[in-house]
Each structure stands twice: as structure tokens, then as C-alpha cells.
Amino acid sequence: MAIISSKDTIGLIHAPLGRDAQIAASLLREVGVTPTVAPDLASFVASLSDDVVFAIITEETLRSSDLRAMSAWIEAQPSWSDLPFIIMTNRGGGAERNPGASRLSEILGNVSLIERPFHVTTFVSVARSALRGRRRQYEARLRIEALDEGERRLQTAMEAGRLGAWELDLATKELFTSPTCRRIFGRGSDDNFTYLDLLDSIHPDDIARVQEAIDVTVATGADYSTEYRTIWQDGSIHWAEIHAQLYRDRSGTAIKLVGVSADVTARMKAEEHQRQLNEILEERVAERTLELEEAHAAVMAEVSQRERAEEQLRHAQKMEAIGQLTGGVAHDFNNLLMAVLGNLELLRKHVGDDAKAARLIEGAQQGAQRGASLTQRLLAFARRQDLKIGPVDLGALVLGMEDLLRRSVGSAIRIQSSLPDRLPLVSADSNQVELALLNLAVNARDAMPDGGAISIGLKEMQQLSKTDTLAAGHYVVLSVVDQGHGMNEDTLQKAIEPFFSTKELGKGTGLGLSMIHGLALQLKGDLRLTSAIGKGTTAELWIPVSTTAISLEALDPTPASEERALSPKKILLVDDDVLIAMSSADMLSDLGHEVTEAHSGREALEYLGNGNGFDLMITDYSMPGMTGAELAKAVREITPNLPILIASGYAELPPDADLDVARLGKPYTQTQLATEISKLIATDQP
Structure with missing residues (x-):
């Protein structure tokens, strides 16, 4: 890992007598070090800095000089730094032959002696050795800075x-x-x-x-x-x-x-309250059960059914509470990732030919995108992810994924497919269904460490009557069956809970099945799991049949952004988060637009009331004081024809935000932002 480039390798020289400084400077250039010659000791000390890779000085200069300033600088070096000093002396050797060397080592610390007259090879060797040592110090500095940054991030996360x-x-x-x-x-x-x-x-x-x-x-x-x-x-x-x-x-x-x-006081109080309610409920159920037993025994079945319903209700309430919490956390992280991804995307355009910077930015982008993928899984569990629902051919989808599935599960696993020739289209998001199928296949692989077969099937099913989880209607069922070790009833009940995993630490997030379950509910379908110890697991994803035909527009591969060139526009950007507003404004400016930032709905209305003549308003939805929906309604009163784009991390805006406005999901890229603006302007203009 390169820490310093040749243009940054500065060698500081103080050798006022003879041609020592000239010779040293010439040799340093040959080894790729830029020499800086100090005419006197005061300027030599003043030039000392963390950017100096080593310092060269003659022994006779130090012998009769006041070294307190130099000693003070050496003592004040940061913990990672120990600047190498190369001393040109007329006498080499250790303390017995050259007593002055011992004194200099005590003052300067990291000292190498070169006895004059010296050979070029000897000088170059000592210089390169000092340079290698300084590079290791710079590497240590980077590690210390990385650790400090990690501690700051951890502290922020813990405070949040x-x-x-x-x-x-x-x-x-x-x-x-x-x-x-x-x-x-x-x-x-x-x-x-x-x-x-x-x-x-x-x-x-x-x-x-x-x-x-x-x-x-x-x-x-x-x-x-x-x-x-x-x-x-x-x-x-x-x-x-x-x-x-x-x-x-x-x-x-x-x-x-x-x-x-x-x-956890609030949680414990809520649980205590729930326990009390459960106790009251159990007492009432017990009393009612006793009455029913005294009256008639085919009634016991009704009581048993009621108890199961109550347990299902408690479980549903628990999952709903977890979903609300998960969705809120994922929404906040989406906002943070918005700023990170936007700034990285713009920064990448300015690194030029710096391969290392491009590689570092690429690594940061990949990490942030993995974070965005994680938040999408959390939003899927909370049923708040942004879906692009349309007619999907599940048979073609499974066939198209066969190669990817085989590579993902490895050579020890066989994949068997049972796909009917004719199946109706389903109403789904093809990308999310592909991700769900891949997750189910990987789970099946992990359940068979000694190898085996995974069976993937499709079948058309009709739900005759409404159940707790599924409406009556036609469905296509995607099934994934393994021959693995299976799950007991208790594990099966917890399988779709977020962060619950039976895998070893580091081999699973515990979000795969919860994401698929959230996706199924959001598609108005269901995820059904059956399993037994030693007999494998069957996962069925029920997806409703589509009632919409595939339009020619959906088959048109031409992006909207390529259909019509967009001239620079005057845009009002509204976001209470200054970090996100800054990132979005930079992306818009980079696209050539003129951007005015407002950090609240009230400030945005003031700009609009001043007659600035904006072509478009982009606003965040979740803002204190006035939401994006409330702002849009107020703007409609001032400028009814102004195009409005609302950005939100949630899949759907609340029911009270019933507005005829465009919507952009967070986190978004500069390309997605440009496409939505192009669509909105194209729709608004004749």
C-alpha cells in the first residue's frame, strides 16, 4: 500500500560546509527524494514537519549549537512519528569511538551515522532504509486515524x-x-x-x-x-x-x-401490562371453559380454536410492533445513506486518473450500497419497501436464474425444476422476487452441508375462501424444497422474525426470511413454511395472479432520459437535513441546474412568494413543522402548475398525502434523480 508519492518525499538537509549539501541533494534526487536545503540551523528546525521523510545534518553543526528547539520539536512528535536523522560524521562507530554520537542519539532519537568520506552506495542504502522506516510510520498513522474514525462512528451509533x-x-x-x-x-x-x-x-x-x-x-x-x-x-x-x-x-x-x-423501562412496563391483560384473559377463558365443560363437551373444540386465535393475534401484534420499529430505523438509515452515496457519486467524477482514489471510492460505494441493500430488507420486513409492481412471468424468471442459482449453491447441490408450460402472469416486482428466490435457494443449500437436491416448482392454486393471511382468489405458488436437517416447531415459528438465525455467527443476517415474508405481504400474498427435523423444509411463496396485461411501453428499452434532452432548470430543493440537502444540491448542480436550498416548508414558501420563477420543486416528505405533503398542498395554492417531486424512504406516502405529485424513493442516485426530473418536466410541458 503506497503511503507517499515521489513528489511528496521531502528530505531536509543542513550541511553548511563544503559540498556536503550539494552531494547529498544530488544523491537524494537519484533515489526519488526531493531535497530541501536549510542554510542555517534555525531554518532547519523551522522546516521540520510530519511531511519530511528524513533529515540529513552534519555532526560539526550540532556539536556547538543550541539544540533545545530541535529537541522540543522531536519531543512534540505525534505517537506514530519518529523522524529518522542521518548524521554525516568524520568518525563512525559507537559510543567508545565517537562519544558525541551517543549524545546525539539521546537528543535526536532515531539516528543513523554516515562516516565521511562515504561511498555513494552506502549513502543511498542508508537513505532508502530511513525512507522505508518513515513509510512504515505513515502506515501506522493511517491505521491510527482509521481506528479513531471507527471509534467515532461506534460512538455515534451507540448514542443514536x-x-x-x-x-x-x-x-x-x-x-x-x-x-x-x-x-x-x-x-x-x-x-x-x-x-x-x-x-x-x-x-x-x-x-x-x-x-x-x-x-x-x-x-x-x-x-x-x-x-x-x-x-x-x-x-x-x-x-x-x-x-x-x-x-x-x-x-x-x-x-x-x-x-x-x-x-428498557418502557418495554418492561408494556410487557407487564400485557402480562396482566393475558392473565385476565386467561382467567376469563378458564371460567368460560369450565362453564362450557359443564354444559357440553363438541364446545371444547371451539375453546381450543379461540385460544389459537388469541395466540395468533398476540404474535401478529408483536410482529407489527417489530415491523414499525424496523421500518423507522431503516428509514433513518436510508437518509444517512442518501448523503453518503450522493457525495461518493459526485466525488468519483473528480478523481481523474487517480486509480487509488477511484478504488477507495468504489470500496466506499460498495459498502454504502450493501447498507442500502440491508435497509431494503428491513423495509421489506416492515412492508415499506419501494416496489415496482407489474405483470411477471414466473416461469421465465426461474429459467433465467438457473445458472445464477447453480453457481450460488455450488457443485455439491443439485437443482431440480418443475415448471409447467403455461402459467398466468403474477402481479409482483421481478427484482424482489429474484432476490427472494436466491435467498430461499441459499438457505436450502446451508441446510444441506453434506450436499443434496433442491427442488424448485411452480403451480397455479386457487384460494377458495379468505384466511387470516390470504384473500380468496387465484395465485401462482413458487416452492423451494430441500432435503436438509429441517426445523422443529419452535424454530419454525420464529423463522420469519428479523435477525433470528440458526446459522453460525457471521454466516447470516437473519433477515432473509423476514424480507421474503414482508415482500409476500406487500404483494398481498403469503409465505408458508413447513418443516420437520431430519425431513427438510418446504418454502412456498404465494403471489396473486396479475389482472394487468403487459403494455408496449413496458417493453420499450429506451430510457426516458434519452428520449429528450433536458435544458437547465431553476429548482427549489427542500430538505430539513442539511447534509442530504447539500448532497442533492451538488448532484443537481452537476447536472447543470440552478439550485436554491430551503430547509423547511416555511422557508420554501417564502422563496416561492418572492416570485423567483422556479421550474420545479423537489421536497423531502418527513420534515418537522410541515411535511412534504402539506408543503405541496400549500404550493398548489400559490403556483398551481409548478411540477413537484416528493422524495421519501417509505414505499407509500400516508393516506392523508393524497396528491397528484411525482415520487422518488431514497436513497437515489444522480441518474435516477435526472430521470425523474426529465419525466416530470416532459409530462408538464406540451
Whole structure:
């Protein structure tokens, strides 16, 4: 990995007597180092910097000079830096032959001696050795900076998730806590909070269980995970959730616990309330059951059915709550990725022929796009992803994916397909269905580590009556069947929950089946799983038959952006997030448009009221004070014919946002932005 280029390799020289400076400068140029000659010691010290790869100086210059300024600069170097000094001396050797060398080493630190007269090869060798050492220091600087950046990102993520960090020294019982952690225990951000304070804050009924969990972790190395009640200084009772890992030294001795804490009071109160409701419900069911048993036994079946319905309702409520939380988090991350991807896309246009910069940007883009893919899975589970639904031929889709599926599952797995010749088209998003099929095939492969066969089938089915998960009607069922180890009933019930996975750590996100389940519900279909230990798993994706024919427009491969060249427009950009507004404005300006930024609906209306003559308004939907939908309605009162484009991370705007406006899903690329603008302007103009 190159750290410095030849134009940046600066060698600083101070050799005022004879031709030493001229010779050294000439030799440095031969090895690709740019020489900088300092005429006196003061300018030599003033020229010292982190950009200097090594310094060359004569011994006689140092022998009678005041070296305090130079020593101060050396002492002030950052931790990664140890600037190499090459000293030209009339006497080589160590401290016995050249006592002055020992003194210089104490002052300058990283010292190499060259005895005059020196051979060119010797000088070049010493210079290259010093250059290699300095390059390693620059590499260390980059690693330190990367670690610092990683710590900042981790701190931001923890603050966003309201997680408190802590660390406990097991030998000294010294406790280190973050401000968020102290607030979780009812303390101020700057309050002192010791391990004894922590123990005193734990509810007396929970202290033994907490200590037992710590002892188990120290003894076995298992992760520390527990929930307990805390008593704040005002006497109020709260709940804290704690997770931690054990760290050992090289000898295997447990030395510290490092973990995070979260305030789960609201969740525990909600669960307690739900438990109370369940207890009341169970009491009523028990009373009713007793009455029914006394009256008539073919009624017991009705009670059993009611209990199953209640359990399904509780599970549905739980999944809905998780979905709402997941969708909200994914929406916020979409906004963050919007700024990252937009800036990277523009930055890539300005790197020119810098291959390293292009490679770094490409890596950052791939990471951000993986993040965007993850948020799409989360939005799919929450049924908020942006789908492009149209008529899809599932038979052609499966046939077109056969090569990809075979490469994905490997040579140890056989793929068998059963595809009828004639099947009706379904109403779906072909890209999302392809992703779902690929996920199901990979899951099937992972369930058969010793190899086996995956059967992929399509069949037309008719749902005669409405069920809890499916409306009556015609469907095409895509099935994926494996011969793997299967799942028990408990695992099967949890399979579609987000982040639940039976795979080893690092081999699965736990989002595959939850994404497919969310996709199925969003398509008004269903995902059905059947499995048994040792008998494999069958996954069925039910997709409704399409009632829409394929239009000629859908078959036209010409992008809208190529049909008509778009002249520069005057655009009003509205987004309360300054980072996203800046990124979007840069993309629009790069396309040649004149952009005016507004950071609230009120500010946007002021610009429009001043008669600026905008050609188009692009606005975010989720803004405090005035949403994008409310702004669009207000704009319609001022300039009824102004084209409006609303950007949102959600698949659908709320019902109250019933507006005749164009919509762009986040995160979007510059190309997608240009295409939507072109469509909107083309539609608005004759």
C-alpha cells in the first residue's frame, strides 16, 4: 500500500560546509527524494514537519549549537512519528569511538551515522532504509486515524441507539461508564459512578441474580446478558438491560468485562401490562371453559380454536410492533445513506486518473450500497419497501436464474425444476422476487452441508375462501424444497422474525426470511413454511395472479432520459437535513441546474412568494413543522402548475398525502434523480 508519492518525499538537509549539501541533494534526487536545503540551523528546525521523510545534518553543526528547539520539536512528535536523522560524521562507530554520537542519539532519537568520506552506495542504502522506516510510520498513522474514525462512528451509533458503554476491571473493581450509561442509572452525565454505586442502585430482589450471572460469565467465558430493576436516587424504579463480554489476558486470566446498557423501562412496563391483560384473559377463558365443560363437551373444540386465535393475534401484534420499529430505523438509515452515496457519486467524477482514489471510492460505494441493500430488507420486513409492481412471468424468471442459482449453491447441490408450460402472469416486482428466490435457494443449500437436491416448482392454486393471511382468489405458488436437517416447531415459528438465525455467527443476517415474508405481504400474498427435523423444509411463496396485461411501453428499452434532452432548470430543493440537502444540491448542480436550498416548508414558501420563477420543486416528505405533503398542498395554492417531486424512504406516502405529485424513493442516485426530473418536466410541458 503506497503511503507517499515521489513528489511528496521531502528530505531536509543542513550541511553548511563544503559540498556536503550539494552531494547529498544530488544523491537524494537519484533515489526519488526531493531535497530541501536549510542554510542555517534555525531554518532547519523551522522546516521540520510530519511531511519530511528524513533529515540529513552534519555532526560539526550540532556539536556547538543550541539544540533545545530541535529537541522540543522531536519531543512534540505525534505517537506514530519518529523522524529518522542521518548524521554525516568524520568518525563512525559507537559510543567508545565517537562519544558525541551517543549524545546525539539521546537528543535526536532515531539516528543513523554516515562516516565521511562515504561511498555513494552506502549513502543511498542508508537513505532508502530511513525512507522505508518513515513509510512504515505513515502506515501506522493511517491505521491510527482509521481506528479513531471507527471509534467515532461506534460512538455515534451507540448514542443514536441510546446505548451506554461501560467497562469493569475485575481485579480492582474500577468501573468506567459513558455519560449515557450513567443516565440509564439515574445519574447526571458528569456524576461520579463507582462499582459500589452500581451495586447500591440494583433492586435488592435482583442483586443475587446479577452477581450469579457475573460469576457464570467469569467462570465459563459465556456472554453476560441480563435484565434487572434499578432504583434511582429519587426512589423511582426503572429497568436496565445489560450485555457484556469477558476479556482475558494472555495467560487466560479473566481481567475485565466490557459491555453496553440500555433503559428498557418502557418495554418492561408494556410487557407487564400485557402480562396482566393475558392473565385476565386467561382467567376469563378458564371460567368460560369450565362453564362450557359443564354444559357440553363438541364446545371444547371451539375453546381450543379461540385460544389459537388469541395466540395468533398476540404474535401478529408483536410482529407489527417489530415491523414499525424496523421500518423507522431503516428509514433513518436510508437518509444517512442518501448523503453518503450522493457525495461518493459526485466525488468519483473528480478523481481523474487517480486509480487509488477511484478504488477507495468504489470500496466506499460498495459498502454504502450493501447498507442500502440491508435497509431494503428491513423495509421489506416492515412492508415499506419501494416496489415496482407489474405483470411477471414466473416461469421465465426461474429459467433465467438457473445458472445464477447453480453457481450460488455450488457443485455439491443439485437443482431440480418443475415448471409447467403455461402459467398466468403474477402481479409482483421481478427484482424482489429474484432476490427472494436466491435467498430461499441459499438457505436450502446451508441446510444441506453434506450436499443434496433442491427442488424448485411452480403451480397455479386457487384460494377458495379468505384466511387470516390470504384473500380468496387465484395465485401462482413458487416452492423451494430441500432435503436438509429441517426445523422443529419452535424454530419454525420464529423463522420469519428479523435477525433470528440458526446459522453460525457471521454466516447470516437473519433477515432473509423476514424480507421474503414482508415482500409476500406487500404483494398481498403469503409465505408458508413447513418443516420437520431430519425431513427438510418446504418454502412456498404465494403471489396473486396479475389482472394487468403487459403494455408496449413496458417493453420499450429506451430510457426516458434519452428520449429528450433536458435544458437547465431553476429548482427549489427542500430538505430539513442539511447534509442530504447539500448532497442533492451538488448532484443537481452537476447536472447543470440552478439550485436554491430551503430547509423547511416555511422557508420554501417564502422563496416561492418572492416570485423567483422556479421550474420545479423537489421536497423531502418527513420534515418537522410541515411535511412534504402539506408543503405541496400549500404550493398548489400559490403556483398551481409548478411540477413537484416528493422524495421519501417509505414505499407509500400516508393516506392523508393524497396528491397528484411525482415520487422518488431514497436513497437515489444522480441518474435516477435526472430521470425523474426529465419525466416530470416532459409530462408538464406540451
